[in-house]
Amino acid sequence: MTTKEALYNFCLRLGDNNLILGQRLAEWCSNGPILEEDLAMTNMSLDNFGQAEYLYEYAAELEGKGNSADDLAFLRDEREYFNNLLVEQPNGDFAVTMMKEMLYSSFAVSLCEALSQSKDERLSGLAVRMTKEVKYHYRHSSEWLIRLGNGTDESRTRAQTALNELWMFTADLFTMNQTDKVLVKAGISVDMNDLLPVWRRSVEEVLKAAKFKVPQNCHMITGGIDGQHTEYLGHILCEMQYLQQAHPGAKW
Amino acid sequence: MKKESSQLPLWEVFIQSKSGNPYKHAGSVHASDEKMALQNARDIYTRRGEGRSIWVVLSNNIAASLPADEDEFFDPADDKVYRHPTFYKIPEGVKNI
Numbered sequence: 073m074t075t076k077e078a079l080y081n082f083c084l085r086l087g088d089n090n091l092i093l094g095q096r097l098a099e100w101c102s103n104g105p106i107l108e109e110d111l112a113m114t115n116m117s118l119d120n121f122g123q124a125e126y127l128y129e130y131a132a133e134l135e136g137k138g139n140s141a142d143d144l145a146f147l148r149d150e151r152e153y154f155n156n157l158l159v160e161q162p163n164g165d166f167a168v169t170m171m172k173e174m175l176y177s178s179f180a181v182s183l184c185e186a187l188s189q190s191k192d193e194r195l196s197g198l199a200v201r202m203t204k205e206v207k208y209h210y211r212h213s214s215e216w217l218i219r220l221g222n223g224t225d226e227s228r229t230r231a232q233t234a235l236n237e238l239w240m241f242t243a244d245l246f247t248m249n250q251t252d253k254v255l256v257k258a259g260i261s262v263d264m265n266d267l268l269p270v271w272r273r274s275v276e277e278v279l280k281a282a283k284f285k286v287p288q289n290c291h292m293i294t295g296g297i298d299g300q301h302t303e304y305l306g307h308i309l310c311e312m313q314y315l316q317q318a319h320p321g322a323k324w
Numbered sequence: 325m326k327k328e329s330s331q332l333p334l335w336e337v338f339i340q341s342k343s344g345n346p347y348k349h350a351g352s353v354h355a356s357d358e359k360m361a362l363q364n365a366r367d368i369y370t371r372r373g374e375g376r377s378i379w380v381v382l383s384n385n386i387a388a389s390l391p392a393d394e395d396e397f398f399d400p401a402d403d404k405v406y407r408h409p410t411f412y413k414i415p416e417g418v419k420n421i
Contacts, residue, residue: 106332108353108364115367212363219356 078254079192080134081154082261084144085251085297087127088155091145092305093176094120095312096163105166112212116173119205126198146316150306151299158241160296160305164234167220167227171234173213174278179245180206182270183262191259214278221282228283235279236287243292245271251297334383335361337368339375347379355380 073081097117104110128141158176163169184206187199220227246264255261279286295301315322332354338347350369355361361380370378389397401407 106354108355108368111371112364112367115371215359215363 073250073254075254075258075260076134078251078258079195079260080131081251082255083127083131083134083195085154087124087131087144088153089159089176089180090120090124090127092153092155092308093159093173094118094124095308096159096161097169097173099163100169109166113169116209116212119209123198123202123205126201130194130198142316146313147320150301150309153301153305153309154297154299155301155305156241156296157244157293157302158238158296160302160308161238161241162304164237165230166216167231168234168238170213170216170220171231171238173209174217175238175242175275176245177206177209177213178274178278179267179271181210181274182267186262186267190261195260210274214281217278217284218282221279221284231282232284235284239287239290240293244294244296247294247297249297332356332360335365335380336383336386337361337365338379338381339365339369340377340379341375343376347377350374352383353380 094117097113097120100110100113101117102110104113124145125141128144132139132141132144156176158172161168161172163172181203184199184203188196188203190196190199217231220231222228246268248264252261252264256263276286293302333356334352335355336352337350339350340347350365353361353364353368355364358380362378365378365380369375
């Protein structure tokens with residue numbers, strides 16, 4: 073695998089994480105618990121879509137086959153999506169969505185901060201920009217979890233259940249394949265193992281303040297970065313890609 | 325449970341478009357405390373680059389003049405045209421007046 077191919081795969085992975093998470097958050101549009109939160113979630117969703125677009129544009133250039141960012145988003149199959157399993161999990165109730173957002177955005181903050189030092193200038197530029205957005209996502213979701221954890225019995229139970237159900241997908245965030253090996257060697261990306269303690273600290277800070285218990289000896293499920301997904305991704309793509317698959321090249 | 329009790333307290337939002345400019349009332353948000361009010365205000369009123377700074381204040385803490393007082397409060401200002409600074413010449417090059 074050449075460095076260019078690896079960087080293409082990596083941009084797709086980051087783009088896919090953003091697109092799928094953004095699509096999940098967009099499902100809250102008009103269904104938020106209060107108007108303010110409805111807007112906050114769709115705002116974050118738009119941040120994700122924006123990041124996905126930049127990353128796909130770069131990927132398309134690296135690929136050099138004349139594909140557009142839209143082609144990459146709408147014409148790839150489930151097995152060609154490299155997002156982490158966490159982001160494709162269903163929204164569940166508000167507690168699940170906020171827990172998922174916090175677990176992912178804390179990872180995104182540590183990754184984007186590390187990628188700001190990337191030897192690839194375009195990627196480091198994007199990373200600087202993305203860091204600002206994901207920091208806010210982390211802050212917003214953390215605040216809610218601390219409230220839910222210190223709120224009523226019901227809010228505490230729901231958020232703890234969310235943590236128990238999502239924890240099994242967290243190891244997947246730090247998995248690596250050939251793509252990472254090539255990019256780490258080239259100084260373009262980082263060893264994910266180095267991010268783990270940083271992530272762990274920022275997650276535990278929130279969970280402690282919210283008085284949640286971190287699940288112990290949890291069986292971890294991985295495979296997202298190699299295109300092995302849970303049952304949910306296919307359904308998301310089915311809905312998201314329907315128009316372009318049924319009417320290729322459709323515009324409005 | 326009464327319907328109103330599920331609503332979080334109301335806050336008024338003031339946005340400053342850039343440093344040095346006055347804060348302008350932008351609207352209101354519901355939030356349980358200052359922190360949440362600031363975040364909600366950020367999400368609702370600064371999405372299109374409207375501001376660089378936000379104030380929030382509990383709506384209950386704002387004292388407002390009463391509509392009944394309107395006449396005695398504001399009518400006397402109607403015929404005091406000399407209170408407008410239009411009788412002065414503004415030196416050239418002075419902005420923001």
